[in-house]
Amino acid sequence: MSNKSAFDAVGHESLADAVVDQIETMIVDGILKEGHKLPSERELSDALGVSRPKLREALQTLEQRGLVNVRHGEGTFIAKLTGRAMSPALLALYTRHGRAFYDYLEYRREQEAFACRLAAKRATQSDKTRLTEILDVMVETHKSADTEASRDADLKLHAAVVDASQNTTLIHMMASVYDLTRQGVFYNRAFLRTMDGTGQKLLTQHKDIVDAILAGDPELADAAARTHIDFVEASYRQSEEQHAREERAAKRKQLAT
Template structure:
């Protein structure tokens, strides 16, 4: 689960004569920077008004304007959320088709390989102290999940590590686009971590690859970080190709057994 959004950590008090516009400007700035992503719930109206030092009517005016611009959506009884920003990458029918279509899966890996190599290089060059602390904490959780053989925690930490590295790239376009791609990954479309682990044996190689990737970013070694990201996605691709070929051989062997019996 994402960490709780603390209003004082993101927003600054406003003493601007155009209060609503100042509120809009702050929220738009956080969206443009890739800090507020689609689906993120904003702090409550009371918390936000207090932190920004504005009246609740002025805050409502700002949120309404943001909603009209398609950046914020309000759900009755739930609060305000950042609206979908990159759209639905694929409709359910196409997702189902891709899940059954091997070439599409490898296209997905090819796209991720190039984007994540680029993101890792940028992250190593641009990661802040806070970014590095976040990555360190995720690496600790990955290590602990592997030691405790906790597949759910391992899968979640895997997703969070890749997201944290993209965030550390400080490239807002990359952040928003990859957030949409990782949503598919998190749903298990295209990427089955349990299957990878079965190819790996214990999942230790996956752990080692993630530790190397994260540490390279923390160390600020751009070339090493990019190399680690590319090697990780190459391993994923090679593992799936090996698994598919093995399944095909087993299917052929079973047919031969049935014919000879």
């Protein structure tokens, strides 16, 4: 963590309660996310301007509320707050029934277009800097053909756009949706690169999204998000149709021999 802390010194009315309130607010706002490690006890007490006993009292309250996990010898971490969007059984069902994939894309199309519109209106300079930095990483990983790093940057960019929407419900809900993507249940970026040829279309689509947000153009940002998801859907439909044609051709050949 940098020397400039994300935490503010609290007043003296009720120190432990003030610490609890600040950390809860940072969780609601999506600043502190699940799995995030809090600064050390010394760093946090200094940043908040409270004694260590008061800090420990606050952390105990947060732990009792299920918001943090205190791991002795490791530190204090934000607890897992967003449950699975789907149970393991439903995830397996989705993988066996391809039609559900298009419902997933339909949902993402609307939510991400909404997030992009809001981000174009609300993104702060910090949000814009973060988006630009992630896009730079995407450009570099595209050049180096680093598939894993490219996939990671892709997910980070989508999450950063949602963060820039400043809508806390959207931030937490989409975190669960992106977890499905991270698990590889639906969105196979390696497959999309093969449909794309070089991955250049994907990179251009993400650049268009960021450029529209930086320009503060909600309509353009909305359209860029929809174009991206439309490309994903069209690619998968094209693949399915090609697979079906190949199966039919193989059967015709078998019967003709």
